[in-house]
Each structure stands twice: as C-alpha cells, then as structure tokens.
Amino acid sequence: MGIKLRTYGGANETLIELSDGSEVLFSYNTAVAGFKVGTGYFKIERFHSTTTSRHVNKYIGSSTPKVVEQAEVDASMSLMHKGD
Secondary structure (H helix, E strand, C coil): CCCCHHHHHCCEEEEECCCCCCCEECCCCCEEEECCCCCEEEEECCCCCHHHHHHHHHCCCCCCCECCCCHHHHHHHHHHCCEE
C-alpha cells in the first residue's frame, strides 16, 4: 500500500496521500480535512483555531466539503494503519 507523507503549505500542515488518490490533511497533530475518492472533500465538524481554519479553507478551496465527525476521520486512520 503506497502511503506518502508530505508537508503541505506551512510548517504545521501535513498531508497523507494514499495510493488510491485519497488524502488526509493534518493541522498540527490533528486530522482536520481530506479528500476521499468517490466522495470528494470532507472536513471535521468541530470549530478550529483561526490558523487551522485557514489551513482547511486553503486545502478545500472552492469545493463544498462533506462535514464529518472527528471520530469518523479517526476510524478511517485506524483502518489505514491496520491495512499495512
């Protein structure tokens, strides 16, 4: 399974890229948004700091993301780890 980790934008933004084209954006140490093939962009529902909100908005651009719970993103990350 091809997983790539790269810095995205500033020093506190990290993007995980999966081999199927899906992505998860981290701001500081928290998964806050991403892109899932077949579904599109998503972001977590809870309020973030101004800086993290800026990271999310820059990543998503003009797309309308699906709003999801943090637990859903965390569960996806857990499944990725189990798939290794």
